[in-house]
Amino acid sequence: MNVELWAHQLVNGLTIGGVYALVALGYTMVYGILLMINFAHGEVFMVGAYAGYFALSFLSAEAYARSHLLLALAFSFFAAMAASGLLAFLLERVAYRPLRRAPRLSPLISAIGASIFIQNGVMLLTGARMKTYPYVFPTGGFRWGVVSISYLRAFIIATSILLMLVLYLFVKHTKVGKAMRAVAEDHDAASLMGIDVNRIIAMTFFLGGVLAGAAGVMVGMLYTQIDHTMGFVPGIKAFTAAVLGGIGHIPGAMLGGFFLGLVETFAVQFLPAVYKDVVAFSLLILVLILRPTGLLGEVVARRA
């Protein structure tokens, strides 16, 4: 395999890895706070892709989107992030909050139910046929030596890293971020310190949803075709990424996302492309069994 191909696959791996990382952050933040797998998070991501699609189609004339590219992008990302954030917020309110003191299996089953509901709701509302994303990015790209990267991929990588950075600074340096860390540490103690735990949990879901919504638009633009079942596989993979990095650990989810993206992309060099998902799922099972604390070795509090 020549250098050019390696560079090309590196770019591909980083692009999809950035998307996985954004979705993985939602899993990891929720797990960090509630010790719960938000099984419906893939659906939140899917709804983001749909909201972005409708926003871009609303600006319909692709000519408009091309002439005002930044405006069109900002609009579709805003729509997707708002829709996904809101959905994640509602999900917590309706499907998870009433079950907070229930046995461990109950929220997981409730999440499966919510997942089925959202998928079928979207299908009934928009029709079962695939939607094709309007193509707004100019073709062509940058080139440095052996590395060439399309504008779209460059944009996705840059935006995903930017969003992760914003989240990281938010959690690290704002008051709400501090409250989130406190709640993750100990609900009762945080509540005694005057933190509104319910509000912080809702906020966590909202933020996770916002990131997943952005990831949804990115995937829509990248693969150009979306349908109501598109959330399942990336959802599981993003969960894998979160586990790889050590679930509950924010920088871990980012690294895990990029790691999984790269592994998957390079695996295709040696195996037929159809085995990409087999590689990802096998990695998931192996990591869960052999190293459930993640590759970084972060010790996860075992409160359950």
Added chain:
Amino acid sequence: MLDVSLKKLTLDRRIQWALFAAALIMLPFGVGPYWTHVLGSVGLYIVLGLGLNIVVGLAGLLHLGYVAFYALGAYTYAFLASPWFGLSLSFWMLLPICALAAAVAGILLGIPALRTRGDYLAIITLGFGEIMRLLLNNLDPLTGGPKGILEINPPVLFGLAFNRPETFYYLVLTFVGLSTFLAKQLNASRIGRAWVAIREDEEAASAMGIDVVRYKLLALSIGCSFAGVGGALFASRQGAIFPGDFGLMVSINVLCLVIIGGMGSVPGVILGSAALVGLPEVLRALQQYRMLIFGALLVVMMIFRPEGFMPEARLRRRKT
């Protein structure tokens, strides 16, 4: 006096059962081939549900990859009873083989997977189910890929083939009877009590001297062997199987019927199968809303009635 009335009661009970059995046997003559076919599917799902009920309902292990073992049973049967490998073994001989294959696979996945925490088990089994489906779809030389395996032999007994809706109905009815009996026996046995103890409080159960890992593996192997038998039944009825028959939705459907009926409860599984497989046929008009309603129902049930519509007797007692 009391003795006599009790005897009378049991006699009544026996007459009731006899009438019920007679009604089940006569059913195909009353409803026609289409509904007999639907009833056959309901029966198939009862067998699957009773198996998953042991894993999820009794032992409390959330298993999301049940379809993998169903597929294993179906493909094992298809390999050995079709021109695919030039073998044509009899259904009755293959049945224990399919059950055993699924049980062994269940244990092989269970040994490493049980070391992890509860919700990780759910994700591992889910991943395993997906891997199985992807392999069935892509290992063309072995599984036929998307084109599937064709010309699978039906079960034959005394020259009678069990592949028409009516004959399959009786076959599946026999299996429903057998597995209900088996499930009830297990439920009431020492093993069943050990499972429930583990489900309720693993540490307490272990302190009482229950070998937790062994009993969990036992639950997985028995539960998966039901899926293996179900798979063989399915393949023998269809005559041709495809990877598309073994998607994640099968696992979810079986899980739903166990939960809706009432986890751990045998009558609950029967009710759940009838509701989940039979009702959509009744409500053809609502077909497209079916999954939407199921999704909402799962959430609502977890909030308001987590024990299901026909809860297990143990849970009923505890509530009052």
